[in-house]
Amino acid sequence: MSTATVATVPRRRRWFRWLLALPFLFGAASILQVVVLRFVDPPFTAFMAARVIEAWGQGEFGFRVAYDWRDLDRMAPSLPLSMVAAEDQNFAIHHGFDLGAIEKARVHNRKMVERAEKRGRPVTRLRGASTISQQVAKNLFLWQGTNRVSRWARKGLEAWYTVLIETLWPKRRILEVYANVAEFGDGVYGGQAAARSYWGKDAGRLTANESARLAAVLPSPRRYNAHRPGPYVQRRAAGIQRQVRQIGGVAYLEALQ
Known part of the structure; x- marks a missing residue:
């Protein structure tokens, strides 16, 4: 065996060990992310960053997101x-x-697909079943899937x-983060930014009506x-x-842990 071959074997082993370690490193890093964000309010989210990049890619270099954190107890409970x-x-x-909601959505969407195929029209009105916890995970850390593998x-x-x-988070923290990072309009994230942008308050x-809208x-x-x-929005x-x-x-919020 040549000297070059002998040197290549340990190098391959090192790469192999690194590949084996990657899932553990990612797991540790993601756990640390979530632990930190239990106590630290996120300065931005993955979705906010993606929207800014999208705008810049379209030549809108002056685009800025509206985002202003408010603790849950400083928001109107109605939101x-x-x-x-x-x-x-x-x-x-x-x-x-929510396994029950997932099953209901599956049945509903299958009916919509079958109905669309019979009529020869595109599928519309598909129902999602994402929970608030899933929405928080997606908004904070992830991206919009553009192809099947990515999705x-x-x-x-x-x-x-x-x-x-x-x-790692109590339910109140999950709801607090969601109320602050959910998108309520193009580039408008969270209840405080929405209240300021739409009603100047x-x-x-x-109000209960504004929160519902x-x-x-x-x-x-x-x-x-x-x-x-x-x-549609008025009826909803x-x-x-x-x-x-x-x-x-309000009793619902008070009961959340």
Whole structure:
């Protein structure tokens, strides 16, 4: 065996050991990320960074996101309550994944696909089943999948971060982060930025109707407008206000751990 061959074998072994170590290094780094963000308010999110990069790529170099953190107890209770009512009514009792909602969405989407195929039209009105915990994981750490491989990779990472968030954060912290990083309009992130942008007020002074309108545009904030709501947003907002009463109102937040 030549000297070059002998030198190559240890080098290959080192690379192999590094490859084996990568999953453990990623796991440790992601756990540290989530632990830190339990106590430190995120200065930005992956989705915010992606939106800025997208705007710059389109030549909009002056584009800036609107983002201003507010602690949960400084927001009007109607906002987080409306978000729970609109997005995840089992938030207090599930552990990151709502299996019942996933099954309902699967059945609904299968019917929509079958109906579209019979009519020869594109599929519309598909239903998602992401929980608030999954939304937090996606917004903070991940990206929008642009192809099948990317989407599956993102889904796997989303599940991992969701488990970490549910394990390491209390429910109130999860809801607090979501109310601050959810997109309520193009480049408008969080309840405080939305309240300032649309009504010129602090998030602590949002009315029940305004909060419901903000929740009503989720998860399509660039399609619908909370400030100038059309018929769909108005109907959905009215339904959200009814759901807020049904889940218990302010008592619901007080019971969250």
